[in-house]
Amino acid sequence: SQQGEEDPQALSIQEGENATMNCSYKTSINNLQWYRQNSGRGLVHLILIRSNEREKHSGRLRVTLDTSKKSSSLLITASRAADTASYFCATQPFNTGGGNKLTFGTGTQLKVEL
Amino acid sequence: DSGVTQTPKHLITATGQRVTLRCSPRSGDLSVYWYQQSLDQGLQFLIHYYNGEERAKGNILERFSAQQFPDLHSELNLSSLELGDSALYFCASSPLTGGEQYFGPGTRLTVT
Numbered sequence: 285s286q287q288g289e290e291d292p293q294a295l296s297i298q299e300g301e302n303a304t305m306n307c308s309y310k311t312s313i314n315n316l317q318w319y320r321q322n323s324g325r326g327l328v329h330l331i332l333i334r335s336n337e338r339e340k341h342s343g344r345l346r347v348t349l350d351t352s353k354k355s356s357s358l359l360i361t362a363s364r365a366a367d368t369a370s371y372f373c374a375t376q377p378f379n380t381g382g383g384n385k386l387t388f389g390t391g392t393q394l395k396v397e398l
Numbered sequence: 399d400s401g402v403t404q405t406p407k408h409l410i411t412a413t414g415q416r417v418t419l420r421c422s423p424r425s426g427d428l429s430v431y432w433y434q435q436s437l438d439q440g441l442q443f444l445i446h447y448y449n450g451e452e453r454a455k456g457n458i459l460e461r462f463s464a465q466q467f468p469d470l471h472s473e474l475n476l477s478s479l480e481l482g483d484s485a486l487y488f489c490a491s492s493p494l495t496g497g498e499q500y501f502g503p504g505t506r507l508t509v510t
Contacts, residue, residue, distance in 0.1 A: 317498060326400060326488060326501040372441065376496065383454020384429065384495045388441035 288373055288389030296395045303360040305392040307373030308353075314376045316349055317386070318358050321370045330358075330371075363396045370394070401425065402502035404489050410508045416477040419505045421489030423470055429453075429492045430472040431499060432464055436485035447472055448495050479509045 288309040297303055309316070315334045319327040333340045333349045333356070340347045346359040360367055370393050374386040401424035411417055423430050432444040443456035447466035458464075461479075466472045476483060486506050490499035 314496070319501075324486065324504075324506075326402075326503045327490075328400070329498040329500065332498055374441075383446045383448075384431070384492070384499075385443050385446060385454045385456055386431070386433075386499060387443060388433075390440055 288375060288387070290371075290373060290389040290392045292392060293390070294393040294395070296397065297363055299363060299365055299396055299398050301363055301396075303363050303367070303394055303396070305358050305371055305394070307356045307358070307389050309356075309373070309375045309387075309389070310354065311375075312378055313351070314378050316347075316356050317374045317376070318345075318347060318356075319372045319374060319388075321372065321391075323369075327372065360394075363394075365396050365398055368394060368396050400500040400502065402489060402491050402500050404487075404502035404505050406505060407503065408506050408508075410510060411479060412510055413479055413481060415479050415509075416475065417479065417507065419474040419476070419487055419489075419507075421472045421474070421491075421502060423472070423489075423491030424500055427491035427493050427500070428470065429495055429499075430466050430470070431490040431492075432458075432472070432474050433488045433490065434485045435488060435504075436482075439485075441488075444474070446495075453495060476507070481509050483507065484509045 291306045318330040373389040403422045428449045444458040446454040486504045490501045
């Protein structure tokens, strides 16, 4: 089953605009990660935010985490056509007993048009 | 290129058959993970191996099994295949048991 829901399901913007996608999850987490997937290909790790962090930046990416609301957002600034992809949040729970189980959200399909 | 390799890229087989998917992790990574991605179920965690030992199990069917060998490569065996098993199967690796995972390009399985 999916841990999280992502919103919106699909987003279409013009190049140069900012894109914001949101993720909600259900259980306590150790960290939350964002991945990008280009059509039918492997996932690429973008950024990891730990449960004790509230905001993190990496290049044009900004991630926020609100553990009280069990939600996260990913902001891509100054988007480019090459950012067109599906974006997934994934959570890693606490107390995995030595195992690492990433639970993925439903994904947001981002299309950046020229 | 993540450094994780998966073979084969595509696999077409009939219902009731058995297939083996292979994964080689990044050099030095001890953890290997398997995921299934389908249109109706999304991305689902199947199983995690660390240095040859099973560490976590997800929604993996009894018809599916996996192992990690001493050279750290891993195989996912799918048997008695059903139409619903058609999906993309991804392998990922990481150095230890937490943090970011590096995904391979996937194996697309089509069961006819």
